[in-house]
Amino acid sequence: MTEFANKLAETLQPIADQFKSLNVPESVTHWGHPFFMGIVIFAMGSFVAISGWRGRTATEPEIANKNKADHRKVAPLMTVFLATGYTGGLLSLVMQGEPLLESPHFITGSVVLTLLAINGAISLTGFGGNQPALRNVHAYLGSAIVVLLITHAFLGLKLGLSI
Template structure:
């Protein structure tokens, strides 16, 4: 019976012995490999590099444009164009765009959409208004290149006048104005903001035109 009880005695729980190294010393734990942490100084340096690269990228885009415009200005200067055309060609074209596409197409027709009670007039305005607004933006962008070449052909500084500054601001605001139309369906206030914001942009371009006239008379 003793032998039988001994045979059927539950086995004691086995305890794993710690592994031992080649030198016979116990190995308590093995660390899981982890990715090396980036030092704070290195992270700060990376942020500084990114903030430094931003204006460098902008300058990299401006310099080729300036070189392109200078090359075009040098070419057109060899054609013997009349001085009055070089000086007043850009202002004349942009005045037509501003009043025909801007004041009438964007301003007048835009407000007729909001205020008119004539369904036929509203339908015509809704058809023409976005087309003329897009056309004005495109012609203003192309006109900015033409005006820059005109300044270079006359040996003037390209980007230092108030006329240039208001033109750049106006083009940026036109892009934002166009984006507002994407929110007409979701936000009922977007149409009102679009109308008043567009009127403010047209006022800015009137100031831009006055500064351009002043600049042309000073050349």
Template sequence: MSESLSQLLEPIADWFRSLGVPEPIVHWGHPVMMGIVVGVMGSFVVLTGWQGRLMIATDDAAAAEKRTEHAKIAPLMFLFIALGYTGGVLSLVMQNQPILQSPHFWTGTLVIGMLGVNGAIAAFGFSQGKGFRSIHAYLGSVAMAVLLIHAVLGLKLGLSI
């Protein structure tokens, strides 16, 4: 299946290769960009989400402001992570590396799934009761922890290629 996926993506990889992108950018561009997205946007999303959750008991207005900030940035973070996921897979194809054999690929896939479920909970579950807000908070936090593991696995992969 890995070979079929690589063959399916090969025309896109060929097009990117034809642009003459320097090898260090093909090799390290994904981790640098994703490090920025996860480090900056991810930290902000986690921080504002938990601030909005924990401030409810002390300051409703400040909590609402933090939840609003969280809601503005979280979908953009998901979009950039999804685009980065695509770029990471394409980078592997461009470097003639197997896709499905990498634990880095599987942790990335897991995170995309977790964040997708979390987005669905935010979109549809909050109106269903307070429990969904707790699930959202903890699932998002676990997703960010998996992203840290994902980064370590990615560094290991990048150094091995």
């Protein structure tokens, strides 16, 4: 994977150079990605998880429908922010001259985006015609993603402190 990582770094270098030309302080280059992704993970991630589960478990239809609607609104935005942040994390590493695609943080981020794509696809199919089993898979996979995101955040903190 080293050859691919090197090619990716070479591809991203011109973009990283553009950001470097803005004279962004080193602390922002180093900690900007974790700061903003932490907000996405902890604020949006918890909101998406809580509204999803409230939508499933609420006994009053009005409350259930509101939470389901909130979940449907925020979950795609969270996914877009995470995918954008993934790219930002790669650019941050290139700007700092660090290796790409090697850390456990990178691996968990890649797994998170893959699982989010799968979970989104399940939802976009209408849960396979509203099949309870697929609704359950969606709910529990989403919960597993949140746990993985928390692990990902701690691995990112460890990576940030090591470079």
